Every structure is written in C-alpha cells, then in structure tokens.
Amino acid sequence: MLRVKDIHHVVYRHADLEALEAFLGDFGMVVASRDDDRVFFRGACSAPYIYIAERAETPSFGSIAFEVESRDDLLKAAALEGASEVQALDRPGGGERVILHDPAGRQVDIVHGISTVAPLPMRPALTYNTADSKQRFGDTQRPEPGPAQILRLGHIALGVQDLHANLQWYTTVLGMLPSDMVVEEQRDNPHAVFLRIDRGDDWTDHHTVALFGAPRDHVHHSSFEVQDVDSQYLGNQWLTQRAWTPFWGVGRHLLGSQVFDYWYDTSGNIVEHFTDGDLYNRESRTGYVEGGSNTLYQWGPDMAIEDFLGHE
C-alpha cells in the first residue's frame, strides 16, 4: 500500500487555453508559468501548481496526481502491475512520477519530490460574531469583492461504471478510508462512496476522492478550497457578474458538510469552490446513509440527485 500525503494536482486538456485562462482567473487561480502548450495554475498555498491545462484539439480529462510520502513509495508504485517506471517530471518544481491507471482506465500519477513555493498573500479568514459568541470588537467586516482566492486542490469526484472495482483499487492501492457510503439496503452495495486519505492521527479532509456509480466513466468535478463563506459568496457574485456559467450553489453539502459552489469551465467541465469541510482521521467511523437528494445537501438552490449526477 502506498502512503499518500495528499492530492497534488489535476490535468485537463482544452482546445482553447486562452478562454480557460480567463475563466480560471475569475474562478480564483493564478498562472504560475506557461509554455507553448501548457499553462500551470497555482493556488495561494505552497504547491507550485494544482491544475495543468494542456492544449489539445478535443477537450478531455488528463490525470489526477497524488503525492506520496517518500521515494520508496514511488518505487513500490513502479512495482505494481501495469505501472510505468519512475520518470523525471519536466515541470516547475521538478520531482518524479509513476503512472498508474485505476479500474476505469483513468491515469493516476503518483508523484514525489516536487518542490514547494512560498505561499501567496492570503486574506485571513473573517472573524464572525455569532449570536452566542462575539469575537470581533470595535472592528469592521470588509472583505474585498473579486474572485474567490483558491488556496489548494481539495478533492476529485469520479463517476464510475464499476463502483466496487474502483472502491477496491482506491482503498487497497492508495490506502484510502471510506468516510461515508450512500447505500440502499445492503451495506456492501453502495452507490456512492466518499474516501479520505489515511493520515493516521492527523486530521484530513472528509473526502479526497468521491466515487459515484454512473453509466459511463467520467470526471464529475474537481474541487478547490477557499478561505471562508464570504469568499464563496463574493466569488459567486464575481463569476455571475462576469457572465460565466453556474452549475449549482451556494449551498451546504450533507456528507463532508462543505459549503459548495459549482461552475462550468469553458470546456463544460464542472469545478467547485468549497470551504468549512469536516475533518476526519484514521479513527473516524464510516457512515452509512440511505437516500437520494437528501444525501446531497442541507441547504442551497433546488437540485435533484439525478440532475447533479446526470452531468457528464
């Protein structure tokens, strides 16, 4: 089993990189560097890039990358059936990777040794005065309008034809742990699973990979963390004013509890802003939840689960 540290980046292929760059700028990412056929986008945290856009005639999803603890984990990955050899990465920050494929045939890069960069200046989280807990005295609340500054890549949600095989792969090869399973009557036959990274006693996001049973293998969305709820709403207002295409939000999910806001990029992929998600560790217990749309959100604009999952 590989010791995964975190999700590191995603790769998407787009026909029009300039249009995508305009969208992702308004979505809250920053261009870190570029060459003729690739643009590297970063968040405000210390990863040199979290999203690589590659130029291609036909838009498609490229790959997901997970960072592992040590070079030893890379060697272990390279020994798996169907794995590539360890390859040097020709990208900012250097490092190495091993290419794997999950049961859906999706490329999963295992990376190590990519150097970090200095974080960008971030707006600190706002101090909220709740009804029963006043924390801000003699000071005002003035978050600046503009894009929701993206801090980091948080998770990816995958539609999979064979949920069981993918669940098996992500839990055994990457050592992930189920935080919540959406089931009907039988617990061993879930139709959605939310998986977190095993960080031992350390706290980690409720899910880093979500698997949804689907008629076709596809990437449902990738999701990026922003500072707080005001950032979500200001980001939503900014994207609305710039006439980008909304998918769903702002609302609060049930499983993972994140405040969410989903948008279409310029190639029709869904990307998400999230904040205020639950943190779990190795001891956290798997939840089993029965139901449909009521498992999707606690509040927010109306959305039927079929319409949420129906996007491909």
Ligand SMILES: [Fe+2]
């Ligand atoms: Fe999500």
